[in-house]
Amino acid sequence: xxxxxxxxxxxxxxxxxxxxxxxxxxxxxxxxxxxxxxxxxxxxxxxxxxxxxxxxxxxxxxxxxxx
Amino acid sequence: xxxxxxxxxxxxxxxxxxxxxxxxxxxxxxxxxxxxxxxxxxxxxxxxxxxxxxxxxxxxxxxxxxxxxxxxxxxxxxxxxxxxxxxxxxxxxxxxxxxxxxxxxxxxxxxxxxxxxxxxxxxxxxxxxxxxxxxxxxxxxxxxxxxxxxxxxxxxxxxxxxxxxxxxxxxxxxxxxxxxxxxxxxxxxxxxxxxxxxxxxxxxxxxxxxxxxxxxxxxxxxxxxxxxxxxxxxxxxxxxxxxxxxxxxxxxxxxxxxxxxxxxxxxxxxxxxxxxxxxxxxxxxxxxxxxxxxxxxxxxxxxxxxxxxxxxxxxxxxxxxxxxxxxxxxxxxxxxxxxxxxxxxxxxxxxxxxxxxxxxxxxxxxxxxxxxxxxxxxxxxxxxxxxxxxxxxxxxxxxxxxxxxxxxxxxxxxxxxxxxxxxxxxxxxxxxxxxxxxxxxxxxxxxxxxxxxxxxxxxxxxxxxxxxxxxxxxxxxxxxxxxxxxxxxxxxxxxxxxxxxxxxxxxxxxxxxxxxxxxxxxxxxxxxxxxxxxxxxxxxxxxxxxxxxxxxxxxxxxxx
Numbered sequence: 001x002x003x004x005x006x007x008x009x010x011x012x013x014x015x016x017x018x019x020x021x022x023x024x025x026x027x028x029x030x031x032x033x034x035x036x037x038x039x040x041x042x043x044x045x046x047x048x049x050x051x052x053x054x055x056x057x058x059x060x061x062x063x064x065x066x067x
Numbered sequence: 068x069x070x071x072x073x074x075x076x077x078x079x080x081x082x083x084x085x086x087x088x089x090x091x092x093x094x095x096x097x098x099x100x101x102x103x104x105x106x107x108x109x110x111x112x113x114x115x116x117x118x119x120x121x122x123x124x125x126x127x128x129x130x131x132x133x134x135x136x137x138x139x140x141x142x143x144x145x146x147x148x149x150x151x152x153x154x155x156x157x158x159x160x161x162x163x164x165x166x167x168x169x170x171x172x173x174x175x176x177x178x179x180x181x182x183x184x185x186x187x188x189x190x191x192x193x194x195x196x197x198x199x200x201x202x203x204x205x206x207x208x209x210x211x212x213x214x215x216x217x218x219x220x221x222x223x224x225x226x227x228x229x230x231x232x233x234x235x236x237x238x239x240x241x242x243x244x245x246x247x248x249x250x251x252x253x254x255x256x257x258x259x260x261x262x263x264x265x266x267x268x269x270x271x272x273x274x275x276x277x278x279x280x281x282x283x284x285x286x287x288x289x290x291x292x293x294x295x296x297x298x299x300x301x302x303x304x305x306x307x308x309x310x311x312x313x314x315x316x317x318x319x320x321x322x323x324x325x326x327x328x329x330x331x332x333x334x335x336x337x338x339x340x341x342x343x344x345x346x347x348x349x350x351x352x353x354x355x356x357x358x359x360x361x362x363x364x365x366x367x368x369x370x371x372x373x374x375x376x377x378x379x380x381x382x383x384x385x386x387x388x389x390x391x392x393x394x395x396x397x398x399x400x401x402x403x404x405x406x407x408x409x410x411x412x413x414x415x416x417x418x419x420x421x422x423x424x425x426x427x428x429x430x431x432x433x434x435x436x437x438x439x440x441x442x443x444x445x446x447x448x449x450x451x452x453x454x455x456x457x458x459x460x461x462x463x464x465x466x467x468x469x470x471x472x473x474x475x476x477x478x479x480x481x482x483x484x485x486x487x488x489x490x491x492x493x494x495x496x497x498x499x500x501x502x503x504x505x506x507x508x509x510x511x512x513x514x515x516x517x518x519x520x521x522x523x524x525x526x527x528x529x530x531x532x533x534x535x536x537x538x539x540x541x542x543x544x545x546x547x548x549x550x551x552x553x554x555x556x557x558x559x560x561x562x563x564x565x566x567x568x569x570x571x572x573x574x575x576x577x578x579x580x581x582x583x584x585x586x587x588x589x590x591x592x593x594x595x596x597x598x599x600x601x602x603x604x605x606x607x608x609x610x611x612x613x614x615x616x617x618x619x620x621x622x623x624x625x626x627x
Contacts, residue, residue: 020204020258022271038206052273061376062285064276 009034014051015041069099071308074325076107082332083339085110087349089117089168089191095155096125105160113348115166116156117191121148132417136210138171138425141418145176153184163187166349170194170246171213171425173228175414177239189353191305192228192243196254198426199435199530204258214529215405215427217385218251220244220301220352222362224387227413229405229427231363233387238362242353247305248290251370252381255392255403255434262286262374264303266327267310270319274374278326284334285373291343296367296463296471299359301352302344304331363387365497367471369463378458382473388499389624394433395461398454399475399491401441401523404431406624408499409578426529428577435531438603439524441622443491443505446518446609450483454491471495477508486511499625502586505618518590519618520609526602527577533602540573541594541604555596555604567592570606573627580627583608586619 009027013036016023025034025041025048035042043051056063072088079086088107094100095116108114118137127133129151131144140148156164163184168191172180180187198214216229222238224230232238250262261272266283269275274282293300311328313321338344347355365386372379380395392403405427415425431439443454457478464472475491488509494502505519528534539555543564551562570592571582583592583606595605610618 017273020200020261021206022204023206056273060274060282060374062374063274063282064279065376066279066281066284 009045011045011048013039013041014043014048014055015039017052018055068094068097068308069103071310071312072100072103074311075306075308075328076112078329078332080110082336084332084335084346085112085348087113087115087166089115089166090156091117091120092126092152092155093120093123095152095159096123101159108160113166113350114160115164115168115349116152117167118148118152118169118172121152126151136171137169137176138173138415139210139417139423141416142175142179142414143418145416146179149176149180150183165189166353167191168244168246168349170211171228171415172243173414173416173425174223174225174239174412177223177228177241177243178225181239181241187241188357189242189244189349191246192223194246194260195249196259200258201260204260210423212424212426212529215390215429216245217243217366217390218245218249218254218368218383219366220356220360221366221385224407224410226410227407227427228425229413230407230410231385231387233363235362237387242356244301244303244349244352248286248302250286250374251289251368251383252372252379253374255381255394256379264290265305265307266331267306267315267324270310270324270327275319275323275327277320278323278330280327280330282374283327283331287331287334287338289370289373291338293368296369299355301356304335363497365471365495367463367473367495369461369473378460380459380461382461382463384471384473384495386495386497388497391501393461393473393475393493395459395475398442398457398459398478399461399473399493400433400455401431401622402433403429404441404525405429406577406579406581408624408626410626411577424529428527428529430525430527430574430577430579430581431523432528436526436528436533436603438601439526441521441523443489443618444520444522445480445482445487445489446520447482447485447487447515450485452480452482452487454478454480454489456480459491466494470497482517484511485515485517487517499623501622503620503622504586505612507612507614507616507618510614513614516611516613518609519612520607521583521618521620523581523583523606523622524603525572525581525606526604527574527579534576536597536602536604538575539596539604541596541606542569542571542573543567543592543594544569544571545592546588551594553594553596557596557598557602559596559598561593561595563591563593565591567608570594570608572604572606575627578627580623580625582606582621582623582625584621584623585610586621589620 172192221231224232247263249259253262368383382393394402473493545564
């Protein structure tokens with residue numbers, strides 16, 4: 001279960017997620033940047049979402065495929 | 068909570084589904100929730116108890132600690148909590164529930180409940196394959212270790228909550244159910260708490276496509292397919308309420324969560340209209356199970372990769388002697404083996420030896436202990452090759468005696484300059500044994516003679532770390548009544564005999580003996596101990612085979 005309420009938006013660290021670890025990103029207002037307190041990932045919201053997209057397209061090849 | 072359950076109930080009814088509402092103690096202490104649930108009972112839904120979310124201010128005077136998990140309380144505290152929950156339930160609803168559940172309901176708790184509240188017919192007792200990987204994935208925050216049990220319904224034994232009873236005498240008179248259905252490939256290769264019959268988990272895995280999830284449809288289809296192998300298939304949609312309300316903690320849009328929930332039920336409704344699915348409450352399923360399935364009956368599962376779209380398949384078999392998983396992605400290697408014959412205790416809590424560790428021990432668990440496994444190696448001259456380097460496909464069959472079989476379709480293996488076509492057949496005889504046959508169907512040089520070797524690399528444990536192997540004894544016995552035994556001392560000693568009748572490992576730590584025996588004869592057998600850098604024992608049986616020949620051996624488990 002992800003930890004509650006640590007960020008402006010609830011975004012999982014994509015790098016940890018790729019290793020099947022749930023870790024919510026923290027938000028640095030000064031730099032307007034999300035960052036992971038567990039690993040060395042940091043990025044804007046759009047970078048995070050793009051990471052998810054790549055992950056899903058590369059690994060879950062059938063996630064949006066309807067037969 | 069009310070907003071969530073109202074939505075869920077209305078959608079379930081719209082799909083023609085009567086539900087089983089398992090009330091938490093927190094819910095039982097909420098008059099609005101109780102009043103609402105009574106309205107649902109009047110519509111024909113079943114009401115029962117769930118022991119999660121029982122720790123709250125109102126429970127503190129009854130429990131011995133503020134531990135949130137029932138299964139981690141002491142036995143006396145478990146009794147007090149159970150009694151309090153049943154007391155409040157009876158006060159509010161006027162009867163004893165027949166359906167209950169928890170994430171883990173260990174044996175002592177279930178026995179106590181059955182003795183005091185014999186009306187209980189069914190209980191959610193375990194979370195299939197939630198253990199080490201789930202713990203790591205949740206940052207070590209979720210102390211639930213339930214690796215090694217059946218994935219479906221079973222009669223729990225009176226010694227371990229994950230081990231099915233062999234007969235009526237050794238079983239608790241109650242139908243045990245898993246918390247959720249899981250993806251039976253990803254249960255081993257991934258975090259199975261992501262890929263289950265709770266659409267919120269699929270959302271946590273990001274395996275949904277916004278409000279749609281083709282994966283969930285295929286998931287349901289795979290469970291329906293299991294009917295072909297077992298005559299029935301148990302499937303549940305177990306849903307908590309927080310995920311369908313705004314601000315849910317599952318990191319996705321609430322509208323998507325609701326859409327996924329509706330879609331999962333409507334898909335099942337369509338299957339029901341096609342006659343593929345029948346909707347029942349938990350207690351109704353228990354009645355079906357008791358009428359049709361006897362204690363000790365085996366169950367199999369053959370599952371294919373429906374998310375990543377690879378060729379991967381995993382086969383599972385379980386009965387009261389053992390649970391085994393065979394990975395077809397590596398040629399049909401036994402990748403997980405849990406021998407239940409040791410009848411180990413599985414009760415958890417501060418007054419038990421195992422404390423938090425409800426996992427049933429393995430002797431093979433490739434996901435945790437990568438070198439363990441049972442495989443076939445072919446030798447030709449100085450060259451050798453293992454089946455694990457070939458991807459295979461499997462099919463479930465029954466032999467003439469009605470015993471379950473996994474047939475691994477022929478694979479071609481290059482051994483030096485010789486190409487070998489090999490078919491493997493696993494027959495589960497239901498008495499603690501597996502007959503393993505390796506049929507040599509083709510040889511690129513028809514006059515060649517090859518050596519087919521069965522190799523079992525075993526250990527024991529419940530986590531990713533090695534346990535102390537000292538105390539294990541490895542023995543090879545021959546037809547000439549010669550016998551050599553190696554006590555495990557991490558010195559890489561080996562014993563080898565011609566014409567073996569048995570190679571075995573006695574593992575006193577889990578009261579288990581694991582052995583390989585030739586179905587007819589073998590040319591030689593060996594046992595070998597590992598070292599600290601490779602802490603496994605190796606059992607080997609080998610036979611020379613020619614074109615059209617078969618190497619047949621038994622894998623056996625016994626209590627020691």
